[in-house]
Amino acid sequence: MNKAFVREPDSTATYCPRCGSQGERVGTEVLQHYVADAQRQLLTEPAFFCPSPKCAVAYFDAFERFVLVKDLVRPAYPKDPSAAICACFGVTRRDIQRDVDEGVVTRTRAAVEQAQSSAACCAHLAANGRSCVPYLQKCFLDCRQHRDQQTR
Numbered sequence: 414m415n416k417a418f419v420r421e422p423d424s425t426a427t428y429c430p431r432c433g434s435q436g437e438r439v440g441t442e443v444l445q446h447y448v449a450d451a452q453r454q455l456l457t458e459p460a461f462f463c464p465s466p467k468c469a470v471a472y473f474d475a476f477e478r479f480v481l482v483k484d485l486v487r488p489a490y491p492k493d494p495s496a497a498i499c500a501c502f503g504v505t506r507r508d509i510q511r512d513v514d515e516g517v518v519t520r521t522r523a524a525v526e527q528a529q530s531s532a533a534c535c536a537h538l539a540a541n542g543r544s545c546v547p548y549l550q551k552c553f554l555d556c557r558q559h560r561d562q563q564t565r
């Protein structure tokens with residue numbers, strides 16, 4: 414996961430002005446979904462999503478202007494761990510936790526299949542404008558690891 418040494422020559426990577434995480438570029442549709450008009454006008458596109466769960470900055474631009482998580486019009490995963498992981502199908506961490514509790518993968522697998530299907534709209538509805546499949550998988554592994562630590 415360490416991308417510190419991977420630099421494309423024409424890199425447009427922009428880093429969060431608050432925490433220094435590498436931002437994930439988002440399009441207008443994502444901004445319209447999560448940011449109120451008045452706030453959105455403060456940002457110059459392209460805008461970026463700060464993926465750090467604990468950082469208070471949600472979106473920022475290349476001029477270090479930003480919109481805070483608390484000012485978003487709806488909860489955004491992973492800033493809010495109880496928000497839908499996959500905004501297109503409304504799958505939450507609680508659904509995945511239930512899979513882990515029951516020792517099954519039913520909900521997680523269904524969510525991944527939906528997210529990979531043509532009906533997925535992660536590009537518009539996920540806070541980072543990307544497929545939620547990596548988040549679904551990571552969430553499942555996190556929940557399972559948490560369970561293993563408790564039963565040990």
Ligand SMILES: [Zn+2]
Nearest residue numbers: 429432463468
């Ligand atoms: Zn940040």
Ligand SMILES: [Zn+2]
Nearest residue numbers: 499501535545
């Ligand atoms: Zn999705």
